Amino acid sequence: MTSLAPARSRKHGVRFLKEFISQPFVIGAIAPSSKRLAMKMVGSADLAHAKAVVEFGPGTGSFTDYILPRLNPGCRFFAIELNPTMADLWGSRHPGRTLHQASVKDVDVLCAQEGIEQVDVIFSGLPWASFDDDLQEATLKASLKVLKPGGKLVTFGYRVGTLLPKGRRFYKRLPRFFSTVERSEYILRNLPPAFVVTCTK
Ligand SMILES: C[S@@+](CC[C@H](N)C(=O)[O-])C[C@H]1O[C@@H](n2cnc3c(N)ncnc32)[C@H](O)[C@@H]1O
Numbered sequence: 001m002t003s004l005a006p007a008r009s010r011k012h013g014v015r016f017l018k019e020f021i022s023q024p025f026v027i028g029a030i031a032p033s034s035k036r037l038a039m040k041m042v043g044s045a046d047l048a049h050a051k052a053v054v055e056f057g058p059g060t061g062s063f064t065d066y067i068l069p070r071l072n073p074g075c076r077f078f079a080i081e082l083n084p085t086m087a088d089l090w091g092s093r094h095p096g097r098t099l100h101q102a103s104v105k106d107v108d109v110l111c112a113q114e115g116i117e118q119v120d121v122i123f124s125g126l127p128w129a130s131f132d133d134d135l136q137e138a139t140l141k142a143s144l145k146v147l148k149p150g151g152k153l154v155t156f157g158y159r160v161g162t163l164l165p166k167g168r169r170f171y172k173r174l175p176r177f178f179s180t181v182e183r184s185e186y187i188l189r190n191l192p193p194a195f196v197v198t199c200t201k
Pocket of ligand 1: 026027028029031032033056057058059060061062063080081082083086102103104105124125126127
């Protein structure tokens with residue numbers, strides 16, 4: 001059955017929380033991101049001229065809802081989501097759009113399958129602070145492989161993530177992979193407050 005409820009509706013919020021309780025380190029947040037955070041994410045890259053965009057860990061689609069209307073008609077787009085319940089929910093809210101139920105570390109393989117050689121922007125909703133070193137390295141390497149020169153990885157984080165050992169290692173790792181790494185102020189209208197990190201190849 002098609003569900004057109006907003007990504008942050010009570011219904012999707014409850015499903016999100018249930019998935020968090022069963023897989024806290026994969027989901028990494030207790031609620032879908034806010035509209036303010038989504039707007040900050042999509043405003044951090046030039047989508048009007050993008051030819052290919054990928055979304056990592058879309059969950060119920062709180063960023064997808066702000067990404068898709070900003071893409072030009074010829075722009076290729078797909079999402080990668082590991083959790084099957086989230087993948088189903090996302091699919092029902094975005095009929096006709098492509099989602100691979102897979103791990104983001106295989107983004108290069110998935111781009112090849114889709115016939116996409118270069119990606120302009122990757123938006124990430126991933127809980128990097130719960131990724132171990134191998135998964136962080138593999139995902140960043142694969143992302144760098146597919147991003148065009150000057151392409152961007154736009155991601156977000158919470159303060160707690162900057163204090164956890166895996167989170168600290170993630171933020172230390174970024175400058176090794178990207179030529180610039182810029183961090184925004186905190187977006188307070190999000191649970192919990194979050195910042196956006198824009199990494200340019
Ligand atoms: C914090 S939630 C973000 C959901 C949504 N983007 C938002 O901001 O509301 C993180 C999402 O990343 C997904 N995820 C975690 N590890 C992943 C992996 N290795 N590959 C793909 N998706 C992953 C989770 O299943 C979850 O849906």
